[in-house]
Amino acid sequence: MNWKCKCGNTEMKIDFGRMICSKCDAEVKMYSVDEQKVMKENNKHYYWLIQTPTFVEKLDTFYADFTEEQLIEMSRKIEKVSAKNKTQATKFKNSYIYWKYFYNPSFKRMELKFITLSTLKRLFLRNVKDIELIEVDLND
Numbered sequence: 558m559n560w561k562c563k564c565g566n567t568e569m570k571i572d573f574g575r576m577i578c579s580k581c582d583a584e585v586k587m588y589s590v591d592e593q594k595v596m597k598e599n600n601k602h603y604y605w606l607i608q609t610p611t612f613v614e615k616l617d618t619f620y621a622d623f624t625e626e627q628l629i630e631m632s633r634k635i636e637k638v639s640a641k642n643k644t645q646a647t648k649f650k651n652s653y654i655y656w657k658y659f660y661n662p663s664f665k666r667m668e669l670k671f672i673t674l675s676t677l678k679r680l681f682l683r684n685v686k687d688i689e690l691i692e693v694d695l696n697d
């Protein structure tokens with residue numbers, strides 16, 4: 558596994574079980590795919606919220622104070638208006654959030670995958686040609 562600090566340094570030291578950058582002493586967090594089952598508001602149906610390592614890292618970089626609870630709430634709003642099998646994006650604070658809502662046949666479940674956050678106005682993802690920008694009211 559390769560470690561990289563936000564400062565660009567790749568040499569880490571371990572301090573009480575935490576990974577610390579040897580250059581700037583920042584804590585470098587481990588990022589892995591994060592998934593959790595989320596109940597819809599009707600309490601009967603559910604989907605799986607998947608956060609890619611990139612998404613987790615960017616959320617932590619841009620909006621460190623965004624809570625898990627806020628994230629789940631945001632996912633509910635997005636899930637309601639998502640088209641299936643299509644990469645979509647919407648404005649989120651000062652950036653854009655990208656996601657895809659689809660059925661995963663391997664796990665037989667609906668997955669709402671938060672792919673990444675970007676501050677760029679032009680929607681762009683590698684390997685995805687057609688990204689649809691939709692309006693979702695994520696405030697309140």
Ligand SMILES: [Zn+2]
Nearest residue numbers: 562564578581
């Ligand atoms: Zn560093």
